[in-house]
Amino acid sequence: MLSMRQLSKIYRTHMIETHALRGFDIEVKEGEFVAVTGPSGSGKTTFLNIAGLLEEFSEGDYLLDGVSVRGLNDDQRSRLRNEKLGFIFQGFNLIPDLNLFDNVDVPLRYRGYPAAERRRRIEDALGKVGLGSRQRHYPAELSGGQQQRVAIARALAGSPRLLLADEPTGNLDSQMARGVMELLEQINAEGTTIIMVTHDPELAARAQRNVHIVDGSVSDLERGALGHALHISRVDDSPSVAG
Amino acid sequence: MFSYYFNLGLRSLRRNPVLTTLMVMTLAVGVAASMSTLTVLRAMSGDPIPHKSERLFVVQVDNYPADTEEGEDPADHLSWLDAKELLRAGDGLRRSAMYAVGGVTELQDGSNQLVSGMAVTRDFFAMFEVPFRFGGGWSAEADTRGADEVVLSDAFSRRLFGETDPTGKTLRVMGRDRTIVGVLDAWQPLPKYYWLVGGSNRFGETDDVFVPLQNALVNELDPNGNVNCSGEGPEPGFNGLLNSECVFMQYWVELKSAAERDAFRQRLGAYIETQKSLGRLPVGERSRLLNVQEWMRAQRVLGDDTILQTLLATGFLLVCIVNTIGLLMAKFSGHAGEIGVRRALGATRRQLFQQYLVQAGVIGLAGGVLGVALTFAGLALIARQSEEVAAVAHMDATMLLLTLCAAVGAALLAGLLPTWRACQTLPAIQLKTQ
Secondary structure (H helix, E strand, O other): OEEEEEEEEEEEOOOOEEEEEEEEEEEEOOOOEEEEEOOOOOOHHHHHHHHOOOOOOOEEEEEEOOEEOOOOOHHHHHHHHHHHEEEEOOOOOOOOOOOHHHHHHHHHHHHOOOHHHHHHHHHHHHHHOOOHHHOOOOHHHOOHHHHHHHHHHHHHHOOOOEEEEEOOOOOOOHHHHHHHHHHHHHHHHOOOEEEEEOOOHHHHHOOOEEEEEEOOEEEEEOHHHHHHHHHHHHHHOOOOOOO | OHHHHHHHHHHHOOOOHHHHHHHHHHHHHHHHHHHHHHHHHHHHHOOOOOOOOOOEEEEEOOOOOOOOOOOOOOOOOEEHHHHHHHHHHOOOOEEEEEEEEEEEEEOOOOOEEEEEEEEEOOHHHHHOOOOEEEEOOOOHHHHHHOOOEEEEOHHHHHHHHOOOOOOOOEEEEOOEEEEEEEEEOOOOOOOOHHHOOOOOOOOOOOOOEEEEHHHHHHOOOOEOOOOEOOOOOOOOOHHHHHOOOOEEEEEEEEOOOHHHHHHHHHHHHHHHHHHHHOOOOOOHHHOEEEEHHHHHHHOOOOOHHHHHHHHHHHHHHHHHHHHHHHHHHHHHHOOHHHHHHHHHOOOOHHHHHHHHHHHHHHHHHHHHHHHHHHHHHHHHHHHOOOHHHHHHOOOOHHHHHHHHHHHHHHHHHHHHHHHHHHHOOOHHHHHHHO
């Protein structure tokens, strides 16, 4: 589904070069649920942005669902993003002027579906996250957990092959976070590949595979190994693993 | 997608209501200022008879004395001596010599009413395509004979006879009992191009009455306007005026086509040469043949103050557009997050550019609607300057549509830079800062 080989991302200013990613290798298979962890500044978000075609990379190769991303122009990247990817953000990023129906409608508009098809997908997606009866409500009228459910519905409406989630529970209390996580697990069980960046070791532990990023490079951890690392970090009271 | 973008634009009006109101007001005021002055400019500079103006000519036969300074324009009027000869030559498809007359109309109740009129030949009505509500112009025979006949303007007829048809009735006008042969339909060319000279009210109402030229001359109706005499003055009496070099007449000719202009000019040149050989028209070569538009320019129908007002108002609109650019920048900078989200969800830069440009257009449309209302108010203010301006300070459907288009166009122009800037937003950064 996603394959990055020797990927690097260098931010350049006239004074300094910053290597956000270097020699970055990762392979995510179809149907996997991968949690990405790492300390702040390790390159997690850069990885997610590149995976989501929101940023370009400096060197290396990136295949998304078998399509080489290198050299694609803005239109091609946008189309690929629209057709194959879904995004869930920590801050939900719903558009406040639009009601739930119209928020979920956004990616479908760019897909060019006819009105009837869009309506069917929107109703299905909102129904799946338990908000089918609140289509005409506005984001401000919902709780944080409900807003994140709308964001998930928006990501699902276009039937993406890969769901990218950036701290999807970061702004939620533990009960809401649990609900969102269960929803993601259900979506994954239905066949959608998920890559989730998280600081929360408990959430990471629920993923099938954990990828740990340190200094812009990746190290896969088995679930058990991460659990061990988490255990050590808690004993040492060090935030480095989750941080 | 346009309807989607338009709908989003309408919704966005509610976001940042203060900024939106400022932008709509700025555009509305700028557009109203420019459109109200432009309305006046257009009305004053418009072609009053567009399908024919290239074929209608005013003839200026210059009878100034030999010591006339170079560069001076020929006389606006011509003398009866020349008008008479031109009429006699019968050149062109239609022709009319004319002069302004005035006097009183004696009403049935014994009261008198001042009237303004024109002494014209019968070709006047067909040449200037004057519409009739009742009857028509007088006959060729009446024209030649100088019959006691009269054509009334629509407004004058309504004042005297209401809605009824007065043709066939007799009315005492300018000292003669005249048979009413026709009543004009509503006709008010703007400007009143057939008589721009002699201090006439160029944008005023149509003259009350039209009488046969020959009748006016026989009955010695004095010119109701400027009479300019160069050299020695006329002999006493009306006949003295007619036989003098005093100018008080206007001569119009309609040619079959604009291409006949040169041929007519040559014949006019030949006439001038003949007159020169008789000791007249020492600077006759300065004579001119001007079509309607040229004549309006020569008469400076469009005043410098009107042009200046329009330029200032257009400058003001530019200032408003620049202000709108700043306001749109501020408004769109608040949309950076949404732009980032839309990019992440698959919008191309081009789609976002279109969306935000339509959004700017919607603001312009709102500004245009308000601008139309303000333009009406502006025109009402302008109309208070003078009766002449009041006659042209009216908005028609074209100007109304143009006002809306100007507002949308101004908003789109103002929106280009802010929209382009907004679309350069890096989605990754915006999404992270949400």
